[in-house]
Amino acid sequence: MIFRTENLVAIGFVVLGPIIGGLIAGVDRILTARMQGRIGPPLLQPFYDLSKLFSKRIAPVNRLQVPFIVSHLIFVVLTGFLFFEGSDILLIIFVLTLAEVFLVLAAYSTGSPYAAIGAERELLLMTAYEPMIILTLVGLYQAAKSFNFYEILASTTPLILQLPGIYIGLLFILVMKLQKSPFDLATSHHAHQELVKGLTADMGGPVLGLVELAHWYESVYLYAIVFLFFSSSMLAACIGLVATFFFVILIDNVTARVKWQAALASAWIITLVAGAGNLVPFYLITRGH
Amino acid sequence: MGGVERSIWIVHYDASSCNGCDIEVLACLTPVYDAERFGCIVTGDPKQADLLLVTGGVNNRNVEVLKSIYGQMPEPRAVVAIGACAYSGGVFSECYNVCGGVATAIPVDVYVPGCAAKPESILDGVLRAAAILKERRVALRSAPRNAKKGSTEEGARR
Ligand code: SF4
Numbered sequence: 167m168i169f170r171t172e173n174l175v176a177i178g179f180v181v182l183g184p185i186i187g188g189l190i191a192g193v194d195r196i197l198t199a200r201m202q203g204r205i206g207p208p209l210l211q212p213f214y215d216l217s218k219l220f221s222k223r224i225a226p227v228n229r230l231q232v233p234f235i236v237s238h239l240i241f242v243v244l245t246g247f248l249f250f251e252g253s254d255i256l257l258i259i260f261v262l263t264l265a266e267v268f269l270v271l272a273a274y275s276t277g278s279p280y281a282a283i284g285a286e287r288e289l290l291l292m293t294a295y296e297p298m299i300i301l302t303l304v305g306l307y308q309a310a311k312s313f314n315f316y317e318i319l320a321s322t323t324p325l326i327l328q329l330p331g332i333y334i335g336l337l338f339i340l341v342m343k344l345q346k347s348p349f350d351l352a353t354s355h356h357a358h359q360e361l362v363k364g365l366t367a368d369m370g371g372p373v374l375g376l377v378e379l380a381h382w383y384e385s386v387y388l389y390a391i392v393f394l395f396f397s398s399s400m401l402a403a404c405i406g407l408v409a410t411f412f413f414v415i416l417i418d419n420v421t422a423r424v425k426w427q428a429a430l431a432s433a434w435i436i437t438l439v440a441g442a443g444n445l446v447p448f449y450l451i452t453r454g455h
Numbered sequence: 456m457g458g459v460e461r462s463i464w465i466v467h468y469d470a471s472s473c474n475g476c477d478i479e480v481l482a483c484l485t486p487v488y489d490a491e492r493f494g495c496i497v498t499g500d501p502k503q504a505d506l507l508l509v510t511g512g513v514n515n516r517n518v519e520v521l522k523s524i525y526g527q528m529p530e531p532r533a534v535v536a537i538g539a540c541a542y543s544g545g546v547f548s549e550c551y552n553v554c555g556g557v558a559t560a561i562p563v564d565v566y567v568p569g570c571a572a573k574p575e576s577i578l579d580g581v582l583r584a585a586a587i588l589k590e591r592r593v594a595l596r597s598a599p600r601n602a603k604k605g606s607t608e609e610g611a612r613r
Contacts, residue, residue, distance in 0.1 A: 195491075203486040211462070211494055218462040221592055224502065224529035363499060370502030371529050 172316060176251035179386065180243060187382025188212045190389070194415055198356075201419045216378055222371030227276050231369070234272035235376045241265035242380040246387040255303050255313040262299075266292055269365065269377070276368035284364020288352035290426045294433035295339035301441040305332040306394065308449055315394070324398040326406065331444025333395050337410065338436045342429070343388055345381075346414055348421040349429050362423075460588040462494045463581065466504035468524055470557065471547060472511025475571035476538040480508060482574045483581075495581060501527040506584055507534045507561075508577075512544035514552045518560045525561045531591030533584040536563045537577060539570040546570070 191212040199206025208214075226232045242265045248258050266288070273285035303313070309328050310318040318325075326333055342349040350356075353365035366377060389407060396406030424432075469477050483490045484497065498504055501524045513521060525534065536557040539545035543556045557563050564587050567580035 199489070199491060204489040205492045206489070207491050207494055208461075214461040214494055215464075218460070218505070218592075221596070222505075222529040222531075223595065227502075366503075367500055368502060370500065374503055 172250070172252040176247045179246050179250045179383075183243070183246060183383045183386050184379055187379075187384075187386050188216070190385050190411075191382060193411075197412070197415050198419060201415070212378075212382075216375055219375035219378065220372050224371035224373075226373055227278075227368050230275040231272055231373060234268050234275060235369070235373050238265055238268035238272060239376050239380040239383075241268060242383050246383050249315055249387050249390065252314045252316050255306070255315070259299060259303065263292070263296070265380070269380075272369070273365045273367075278368040280361055280364055280367035281369075283361065284352050284367060287426055288365055290430055291342050291349065291352055294430045295342045298335045298339045298433065298437040298441055301437060301445060302332055302336050302391070305329045305441075305445050305448070308445065308452060315390075318394050319397045322398065324396065324402060326395045326402075328448060329395065329444055331440040335436050335441040335444075336391065336395075337413065338440075339433060340388060340392070340410070341414055341417055342433065344385060344414060346418040348417070348424045350418075350423060351426055351429060354423075459582060460494075460505070460585040460592065463506050463585050463588065464496050464498045464504050465506045465508055465581070466498055466501050466524065466528070467508045467510075468521060470509055470511035470517050470521060470541070471514050471553065472538065472540050473546075476510035476540070476569075479571050479574050479577060480510065480537065483577050488574045488578060490578060490581070493578070493582060493585070501525075502529065504528050505532060505588055506581065507532065508537060508581075509534065509541050509557045509563075510537045512540045512547055512556055513554045513560045514550075515554060516552070518554060521557070521560045531588055531595050533564045533587050533591070534561055535565045535567060535577075535580050535584045537567045537569075537580065538572045539568070542566050542568075 189209070189212075192207075192209040195211060196206040196209060241261055245258055245262045245265060248261060249255070270285045270288050273281040273288070306318050306325065306329075307313055309323075309325050310321040312318055341347075345353055347354070350362070351364070354362045366374060369377060389411070392410050393403055393407060396403040467477070467480055482488060483495075501507075505528075507525060507528060509521065525532075534557065536542060540547055541557045541563075544550075544553045547553050548555065554560075565580045565584045567576050569576055572580075
C-alpha cells in the first residue's frame with residue numbers, strides 16, 4: 167500500500183485534531199475573558215474539562231443516547247478525514263449533514279424539553295447555513311476547477327480576491343457552526359442555564375465529553391476551509407486565520423442572541439446577496455476559461 | 456494548585472435564602488473575582504455539575520427538589536452550603552416551614568460562613584470543595600465500575 171502525503175495529513179487530523187481543537191478552545195476562552203475584563207482560565211482548561219468529564223460516573227439517560235453521540239463523533243471525524251484525504255468535497259457535505267443529524271437525534275432522545283427545543287433550533291440553524299455551505303463549495307470549484315482540498319490549496323491566485331462575497335457568507339455561517347453569539351440558539355459555548363444549553367441538556371459526563379471532542383474536530387476543519395481562502399501565501403494565511411478567529415470571538419462578545427426568525431432570514435439574505443451576488447458575476451467572467 | 460480539581464462545574468440552588476448570598480455567588484463570576492480562572496463554570500444542568508452550591512435553608516417544599524438535584528449529579532460530587540441560613544436556617548430558622556440547614560436534606564462537605572457570605576470566602580469554600588472532589592475522583596478510579604448509581608437513585612424518580 168502506498169502512503170500519499172494526503173493520507174498522512176488525514177491521519178494527522180484524526181490524531182492531532184483534538185489537540186489543535188482543544189488549544190483553539192483554550193485560546194478562545196482566554197480571549198473571551200480578556201474582552202470581558204477578566205483573567206480567564208488557563209490555556210489548557212478545555213483539556214482539564216474533558217479529562218474530568220471522562221472520569222465522571224453517570225448512567226446515560228436512555229439506551230439510544232450513547233450510540234447516537236458516538237455516531238455523531240464518528241461522522242464528524244470522518245468528515246474531517248475525507249476532507250484532508252482529498253476526497254470529493256461534495257461527498258463530505260453529506261457526511262457532515264449526517265453527523266449533525268445524529269446530534270439532533272441524540273438531543274431528541276433524551277426527552278428533556280430543553281433538549282427538544284435545542285434540537286429544533288439546531289435543525290433551523292442547519293436550514294439556515296446549509297445553502298451557504300453549498301455556495302461556498304461551488305465558488306471554490308469555480309475558482310479552482312476542483313472539489314479536492316489539495317487542488318484548491320494549490321491554486322495560484324488568492325481565492326479571497328476572487329470570492330470576497332463567498333468569504334463574507336462563510337464568515338457568517340462560521341459563527342453559527344461554532345455555536346457563537348448571536349447565533350447560539352441551539353446550544354451555547356459559554357456557561358449558561360437550561361434553555362440556552364439546549365442541545366446538550368441531559369448529557370453529562372463522558373457523553374458530553376464526546377460532544378465536546380466532536381466540536382473540537384469540527385472547529386479544525388472549519389478553520390481549514392477558511393485557510394483555503396488565503397492559501398496563496400503563508401503570511402496571508404496566518405493573518406487571515408488569526409483575523410477570522412479574532413473576528414468570530416469579537417462578534418460573540420458584542421452581540422446579543424437573536425430569535426430564530428432573524429437567524430434564518432439574515433443567513434439566507436447574506437447567502438443571496440453576498441454569496442450569490444459574488445458567485446453569479448464570477449461564474450459569468452470565468453465561464454469562458 | 457496541586458491536589459485540587461481543576462475543572463469545577465457548579466450548579467447553584469437557591470433554597471429559601473433572602474437572595475443576599477445568591478448575589479454574592481454571582482459576584483464571584485464578575486471580572487473582580489473571576490471564578491473561571493480556577494476552572495469554575497456555572498451550569499444549569501445537574502448532570503453536568505461537580506459541585507452543588509446551596510444558599511438558604513431547607514423548607515418542606517424544596518427539600519425534595521434539593522434531593523433531586525443532588526441525586527442527578529454524577530459521582531464524584533460535593534456540596535458547599537453558603538451562609539448562615541444554609542448552615543442552620545439562620546434568621547429563618549424559627550419560621551413555621553423551615554426544617555433547618557442543608558444538612559437536614561443532603562450531606563454537606565464545606566460550610567461557608569457569613570450573612571451574607573463574602574465572595575472571597577465563597578471562592579475559598581469552592582476551592583476547598585475542589586480538593587475534596589479531587590480526593591473523591593482518585594478514590595473512585597480505584598473503586599469498582601458497578602457503582603454507577605451515583606447519578607441515579609433519586610434522579611431517576613424525577
Ligand atoms: S445567610 Fe444571610 S444573606 Fe445569606 S441567605 Fe441567609 S439571611 Fe440572606
